[in-house]
Amino acid sequence: MKQGKAASEVNVGALYTDMCGSQIYELIWGDNIHPGGLEETKILAEKAGLKKGQKVLDICSGLGGPARYLASTYGCAMVGIDLLETHYNEAVKRTREAGLEHLVSFRLGNAMELPFEAASFDAVWGQDAWCHVPDKAKLIAEAARVLKKDGIIAFTDHLETEKMTDELRGLMQPLAIPNLQTLPGYVALLANNGFTILSQEDIGKGMGEQYRQSNIILENKFKDEVINRYGQEIYQGTIDMFQMLVDAVERGMAGRGRFVAKKK
C-alpha cells in the first residue's frame, strides 16, 4: 500500500457532495451506502456475532443506515462517527424520525482520532469507508484502543492487490481514495494491534458484480431522474466511476475484503 495524503487533504465532500454521491448511491443501494446495500450489512452482522446490549462503534457511519439496522435488529447500542457534516446531520435526523435515539447516536469526527475513551466499546464496525482514511495503521490502532478486551472488530473495505498501478491509483484520487490497503496488509495491521483473526475473506469478485449491477440499475431505473436533478456530467461521472471499479476488479487490481477479529 502506498501512503497517500493527510486526512485534511482528502476531500470526501468532493465525492459525496459535489458529485452528489450521497443521493445517487442511496437511490441504488438504500441508506446502507456501500455496494450490496443492506444485504452486505446483514452478512457482516451475522459474522460479527453481535448481541443485544453490546456497545458498537460504527467508524465512518455515513447516513446511519447500518447503525439503525444493528440497533433495531440486534438491540445494539450504536455510536456512529463520520467526518462529513451533511452525513452527520442527516444521520441524526433520520434516527430521530425512526424513533431510535435511545439506541443510536452520532459524533462528528475523524476515524484517525477517535474522541472516545480506551476500552469503551464491545465492537467496532466499518463498511467500505476506510478506503477514504489516509492512515490505515492509525485507524486500526485507534479501533484497538477503544475496544474492550475480547471486543470484536468487523469490517469490509475496498482493497488493492499487487497488480495495482500508479495510473489507477491516480484515477482514484477524485473518489477521495488516498490509498487502499491489501488483504494481507489489513491482516498484518490487525495482528500488530493485538487482534486474533477470526475470518478474512476475499469478496472482490462479488463487489465487481455489485458495481456492474449498480450501473445497470442506474441506467435502467434512475437515468432520467439523476440527469434532471444533478445533470449529465454527474450522471456520466458516476457511471464511469462504477465501470472503472468493475474493470479494476476484472483486471485483478482491486477487490474487497471482509474481516472479523477479536482483541486479545
Ligand SMILES: C[S@@+](CC[C@H](N)C(=O)[O-])C[C@H]1O[C@@H](n2cnc3c(N)ncnc32)[C@H](O)[C@@H]1O
Ligand atoms: C461509502 S460511505 C459509507 C457509510 C457507511 N459505512 C455505510 O455503509 O452506509 C463512506 C463514509 O465515510 C466517511 N468518512 C470518510 N473519511 C472519514 C474519516 N477520516 N473519518 C470519518 N469518516 C470518514 C464519509 O464521510 C462517508 O460518510
